[in-house]
Amino acid sequence: MSSERRKPYPFDQIEPRWQTLWDEREIFHGPNPGEKSFDAAKPKFYVLDMFPYPSGAGLHVGHPEGYTATDIIARYKRMRGFNVLHPMGWDAFGLPAEQYAIKTGQHPELTTRANVAKFKSQLKRIGFSYDWQREINTTDPRYFKWTQWIFLQIYNSWFNLKTNKAEPIATYRGKNPDEVRLAYVADVAVNWCQELGTVLANEEVVDGKSEVGGFPVVRRPMRQWMLRITAYAERLINELEGLDWPEGIKSLQRNWIGRSEGAEVDFKIDKSEPDGHQIRVFTTRPDTLYGATYMVLAPEHSLVDLIVTEEQWPSVREYREKTARKSDLERTELAKDKTGVFTGAFAVNPVNEERIPVWIADYVLLGYGTGAIMAVPAHDERDLEFARKFNLPVRQVVQPPGDEEPIGFVGDGIAINSPIINGLPSREAIRKITAWLEERDLGKGAINYKLRDWLFSRQRYWGEPFPVVWQSEPDGQHRKHRALDENELPVVPPPLEDYKPTGTGEPPLAKAKDWIRHSKNATRELNVMPQWAGSCWYYLRFCDPENDQRFVGEKAEKYWMGGSKPGGIDLYVGGTEHAVLHLLYARFWQKVLFDLGHISKPEPFQRLVNQGIILGEDGQKMSKSRGNIVNPDDVIDQYGADAFRCYEMFMGPLEQMKPWSMRGVEGVSRFLARVWRLIMTENQSGQWELSPAVQDVDLTKAQQKILHATIKKVTGDIESLSFNTAISQMMIFVNAFIPQRGTETIPISAMRTFLVLLNPFAPHLSSELWENLKSPGQITAQNWPGYDEKFLIEDEVEIVVQVNGKVRDRVRMSIQAGEEEIKKAALALPKIQELTTGKRILKVVVVPKKLVNVVVE
């Protein structure tokens, strides 16, 4: 495709002109309450994109897919009389800039600045109507000051189970507040990635490898900052209810939080000593307690040290070492092959006083439940496999319904061999035995979650430093964390010569010797926050980005995050890759801030839509190695931004995965060129001028109909985000208005209305043509057109006539024709006569204005 080919219409002149004009006049600024141009009579609409990480590679065609959708909505809502908040910013802390710094010594701030400039100019080239006055950058001290401030709120609060919400730590009556803070320090087995030199959150580890880079990750105990997200597990599940999210994303979140109901049961260790250790297990099936024939502790379980017998120590020690050496990857790869060793200890089953052996095995995870299980091999696949391997007894305690194989049956049935609950169906048996345990103080009903607390510190440079110092205790031995005062914010990262991780687990900030010292007896926390921190609340900052008194002004927050629904943002569009992490973390922070009374909504995102990923022309995922990446700049050079936008929307349903096609872009570009030539014509000297066919004439009845049908369809389709069919309808409109032999004129009023409809999709072209038609004011200031049903109704309709469900003929009838009349007319048709004579007519179904179905034997 030669680039010197003539442009189908002069988009290369039109587009930059309008972009400059929008910029200079700040046409898309959405004023806050209190600003001069604010109109309180208008309703608000907050439409948000997931803000990007400004990478060095620039935009790819996936970014603008969601951005175009939200831009159409934003432009449409403005014309519908809403105050629209449509902002953009940069999630700019993170690994690539830091790794670039390690390689080149260039400060990440410089890299970030260059990348932001590139992204911004690319976005502007597409003509998005962002309110650039609200641009934010998570790495800007004026921004992360408030990220740190929010951390202080989390640090300075605790979760009150009685009220089921976070409260200021001052209201905590216990002895040691540090035990209950929502941000706390713990020695935990973390995901350590040697290659990246940092720990990672569970969520950032995929198949035992780092999500970023794919480097191996191992378990290692380290002292880390944690956020008590588990306190919100219940609410994070329950409050999904009121949100307009795709069901799939909701269930992903529910799944991740992983609620299960059951009981905790205590088993006493059978040792002669009276000090009596206990093993507490979690089970979802307390009704199978009589079937417990052995127990298993996670190898790392702290009780193991206390109960192992002399003679079993060597094998236990060996097994533990072997397990510890395994990475998560190996542990899952070997998942199917059960291993374990006997501890030599026995426990007593509380329901029948039976002595059962205690084993350790790595199929029991320290991180889930209590890190210990009662094994019921008859009714649990894993236990059964283990029992068979080590010849442990198997006892059936549930009778399956029907004639299913009882051993290995894991469903609900009837309790047997279980004196207390014999004969009861499983659900009832669970209730009864749980009550029985509770009465005797042997256990209690319990709810357990897969969700772990959020590992919140990273051993990196390019992130928000913690607003925390470590202070020597009077005894001179211990050091204790203390939050900085609000007025000491922001804590800005120190400049470094060398950004490399130390490799020891000590963060790179340790190299800034001067910076570390906070005061005479206090040194700074050296970890930084994970990249998620900045994106947990950016949507709030957009409401009031300049505020230097508060993270967001109260009035602005109430206004933009307002409304009658639980979530404040009216529409949030982004990729599914954030289905769990970002969306869960942001909801968590929102709830903490809500509980503490800082904001007005319990949920951030009322309506969520995921755009599907765009594949390469070959139907494969776009990647450098496949060489199938499409660069938006190239597309815009060749076809213009409007064609780019329209093609992205015309490809198919927004939420669907779909392959790119340059031919498709060309097709859409042809459509836009037809719009151009409908109104403009080229004169002898090759100049574009207004077409003489465009005249102030009345519309024909047919034109009237198609115009109103188009208004109706496009309006409905924008509301339901069905942009592909909206564009189809506009194509139909244009095809119908192209001058045919006979109709030589193009009614100017229809063109003006159409340009308004087209404006959200192709803002440059429609603005230019609007101006060329000498229309009043700016197109962006127009009201969205309404349609009149009366133009859509025809006097006559074609009615399909079926015999036994097959279309055999059709008949034109007046719209007013009644059922009887239609029936009569249909049966009178010669063709129908022919097909029905000699047959008995069983039934005639009449759907007015649509069809008749004659049912014969």
Place this chain on the structure above:
RNA sequence: GCCGAUGUGGCGAAAUGGCAGACGCAACGGACUUAAAAUCCGUUGGGCUUAAUAGGCCCGUGUGGGUUCGAGUCCCGCCAUCGGCACCA
């Protein structure tokens, strides 16, 4: 294994339970042109019948059943693809 999504022409796709394939791409034919590009017009799911691209008939939305006058659409079973989770007790 569990959860979720998706299966419609050569391709992207469209269709409140009521004419399957709108719109676009590609392909083919034609107009304009010395020619090409661009543009415009027409044809285009498969098959049978027919002199006929008139007319007529049959089949067709992954697959097998069901509900219904009528199913791409609703219900049940199965298959395939994609995404997520996965020794979660």
